Amino acid sequence: MKIKLVGIILSLSLLIIIGIECCREPSKTGADTPANDFTGNLSCQPCHQQEHADWTQSHHYMAMQPANDSTVLGDFNNATYTADGVTNKFFRKDGKFFLNTQDADGQYRDFEVLYTFGFVPLQQYLIAFPGGRMQATRASWDTQKKKWFHQYAGDKIPAGDWLHWTGNAQNWNTMCASCHSTNLQKGYDPQTDTYHTTYNDINVSCESCHGPGKNHIDYINGAYANGDRVDGSLLKLYKNAGQIAEVNTCAYCHARRVDVTGAVLPDKELLNDFIPELPTNQFFYADGQMNDEDYNYTSFAQSKMFSRGVQCSNCHNPHSGKLKLDNSLVCGQCHASDTYAVPSHTMHAQSLTEVNCVSCHMPSKMYMGNDLRHDHSFRIPRPDLTAKYNVPNTCNSCHTNKSASWAADAVSAHFGETRSYHFAEHLVPGSQLDGGSEAHLNTLLADTATPKIVKAAALYYITQLGTASAAKTLTNHISDSNALVRYHALRGLENVPANAWSSMVEKVFTDPARAVRIAAAQLYLGMPNEQIPAAVFPSFTQAKNELYRFVMFQTDFAIGNVQAGDYYRRTGDIANAEFYYRRAVAKDSQLAIARVNLASTLNQTGKNDEALQQLLLAAKLEPNSDHVYYSLGLMHAEMGNLPEAAKTLQKAFSINPANIRARYNYALIMQQNGKTAEAEKAYLDGLKISPTDGDLLNALTILYAQGRQMNKALQTGRILQQYHGDNPAYQQILQQLRLSK
Secondary structure, eight states, X not given: OOOOOOOOSOOOOOOOOBOOOOOXXXXXXXXXXXXXXXXXXXXXXXXXXXXXXXXXTSTTTTSEEEOSTTTOOSOOSSEEEEETTEEEEEEEEXXXXXXXXXXXXXXXXXXXXXXXXXXXXXXXXXXXXXGGEEEEOSEEEETTTTEEEETTTTOOOOTTSTTSTTSGGGBIIIIIGGGTSBSOBOOEETTTTEEOOBOSBSSOOHHHHHOOOHHHHHHIIXXXXXXXXXXXXXXXXXXXXXXXXXXXXXXXXXBOEEESSOOSSOOSSGGGTEEEOOSSTTTBOTTSOBOSSOBSHHHHHHSHHHHTTOOGGGTBOTTTOSBSSSGGGGGGGTSOHHHHSSHHHHSSOTTOTTOSHHHHHSOEEEETXXXXXXXXXXXXXXXXXXXXXXXXXXXXXXXXXXXXHHHHHHHHHHHOSOOOOOTHHHHHHHHTOSTTHHHHHHHHHHOTTSXXXXXXXXXXXXXXXXXXXXXXXXXXXXXXXXXXXHHHHHHHGGGSOGGGTHHHHGGGGGOSSHHHHHHHHHHHTTOOGGGSOTTTHHHHHHHHHHHHHHHHHTTTSHHHHHHHHHHHHHTTOHHHHHXXXXXXXXXXXXXXXXXXXXXXXXHHTTOHHHHHHHHHHHHHHOTTOHHHHHHHHHHHHHTTOHHHHHHHHHHHHHHOTTOHHHHHHHHHHHHHTTOHHHHHHHHHHHHHHSTTOHHHHHHHHHHHHHTTOHHHXXXXXXXXXXXXXXXXXXXXXXXXXXXXX
16 A cells, blocks of 8 residues: 655744834824824823823833934934944934935945934834835934944844845834824735825824723713713723723733734724734743743733733833832832841842842843843742753842752742742643643643633644644633633644534634634635535624735735735635745745745645745755755655655654654655654654554554554554544545454
C-alpha cells in the first residue's frame, strides 16, 4: 500500500497588532457622524474647567500638535545626527521645520515636518507622503537628555524595509493615528492603497474617552436645566460608570490589540471592536510578564487588582494622566504602609528608597529607545520560577551579580518555604508544548480563579498541541461566559475536522461579541452553501459579511494582506488570493508568512518552481520557524525531491517537537523508502505527544501490518478504532484487521 503525503503548504494567518509607535495632510473635519456629533474640547471647558486645565498639562493633550515654535522640542537649528548608516540634518526655512534624510529609495531629500508626535520622554515628527500617508521619523528627540537618537538603535534598516521610517511599520495612518487623535477615521481604500484620514480634534481630547458630546450638551442645556435627570447624562463614559466601562475605554489605546471595526470608542463588550493580545510567549514572557511593546491592558487583566475591581482612575488622575499620589503612596491608599512599607515585608531597610512597591511589583522595561514602562500585572516576585523556568524576577533585576537560586533561597529564608500560588506555575510549563503541557493547561482552564485572559492563553497553547483531547477542550469552551475565551476556542478549531464542531458553532453566528461571530464565520469560510443548515444561513451570511469587512479593514497592513489572501484562497478566489499575498510581500519583503502563503497559492496553480523559491526565501527570513520548514518539506516532496523533503521535515520537528504533522510526513517518507525503523520511531515519538492522533495511529498500524507484526498492528488498531472508529479515512486497515464492519 502506497501512502500519500498529506499536509497544507501554509501557516495560519496572523492577526494585526495595533501599536502606538511610530501624502496628503489629513483633514481636520471628521467623517459624517450620527446625530450625536463630536463638538470639540472647547465645548466641555465651561462646565469642566478643572478637568480641562488638567488635560492641557497631559500627554494626551500633546499626543499630536501642529509643528511650530511652541510644540517642536527638538533641535532644528542646523543640527546633524548620524547613526546606523544614516545622516539626518535638521533645519528651518521660511518659519517651517525640515529634515534631510534617506527617502524610501535610499536617496537623501528634504522633508517638511507637519506635526509633532509625542511629548515626553521622546518626540517624533510626522511627514506627509503621497496617497494620504504620513510617516513618523526614526530620528527622535530625547526630551530629557536633549539630544537626537534613533528608534531601533544599532540596527541598520535599509530603505524599502518594513521598519524603515518610510515603510508600513512607521505609517501614522495605520500604526499610530487612532490613539493620538479624536474621532479618527482611517479612510483606507484597499483598491487604490490610499488614505483619506480625518479627525475632529488633533489630539486625545475629552470626547476620545467620554464619547461625542452634542447630545450631552443639548441635555444639560435643556432637560437637565429643567430638573430632569438621565443616568450617565448621555455620555459614553460617565462618572462612576464602573470598572469595565473605564478599563475598556483606557484599553482602547493602552492595549496591544487587533482592531476589528475601527470604531472610535470601545463598546461595553470589548470584542465588538478589538481583540487584546494574549499573555503568550509570542510577545510576553512565558509567565505572562511583558516582554515586547505590550502596553498595559493584557498585564492588568491578569492581575488580582483587576479581579477585585480596581480601575485605572484609582491610581491615575484620568485628566492629567499623573499618579494621584507620588510613588508608593498611591499604593498606600489600599495597602497600609505600616504593614507593607517596612523591612518585614520589603526585606530591605526603610532608608533604601530604591526599594518600593513599584520597583518590586511593577518591573520596568525600556521601549522606543528611552521610554521606561512598568508591567501592570502587580505580581509577587518569584525567583524560584526564574531558577526553574528562566523567566524574569525583580529581585535579580537589582541583584544582577547573584543567581536566581540565591534570590529564591533569600525569599524562603524570610517568608518560609511555601509560596502563594500563581497561575504562572502552570502557564509556563503549559507553554513548553511537550508531553506534560496539556495537563498544566487543563488545570488552568478548570480553575475558576484563573484570569480569563490567561484561560484564553491556555487555549492558544492547547491549539498548538493538536491532540484529539485538545480539540474536545476547545469545543467545551465555545460557550464560555467570556468572549475572549470563546473567540480563542473558535480560532483553535481551524485545523480540527468540521464534524467535531459544526453543530456547536452554528449557535455562535448570533454571539453578542462581533469578534466571536467573525471567528465562527471564518471556520465555515469556503464550506459549500448546501452544507450550511438553512435555519442558520441568514445569521451565517451576516457574520461572513462582518468577517469580510474586518479583513478588508486590515489591508493597509502587510499582514492584513496575508489575511485577505487567506480569505480569498479559502473562498476559492485564487487570483485575488495571489494578488493580496503579493501585495503583502511588496509592503514587507521580510514577512515570511506572506511568502509561505503565496507559495501555497502558486502551488494550487501549478507554479511550483516559484513556490519553492518563495519558501526558500521564507526559510532564510525565519530560520527558526517550524511552519516554514514544514511547508518547504511538503513542497520538496511534491516536486519529487524526497531526500530534501525528509531533511526539511526533520528540521521542522527538531525546531518544534510538537509539530505532529512534520513528524507524520517525515515518517511517511521513511516508510515509503523502506526505512521502517526510522518510520516507526517517528510515529511513536509523535504518539508520545499526541497519543490519540488518528493519522499517526493509522499509518503506524499499516506499517506493522505490512511488516507482519500483527500483534502490534492489532494493539495500535484497537486504539485507532476506539478513538476514530467512525472515520471513513481509517476504515480500510480497520476492516483488514477485522476491527470494523
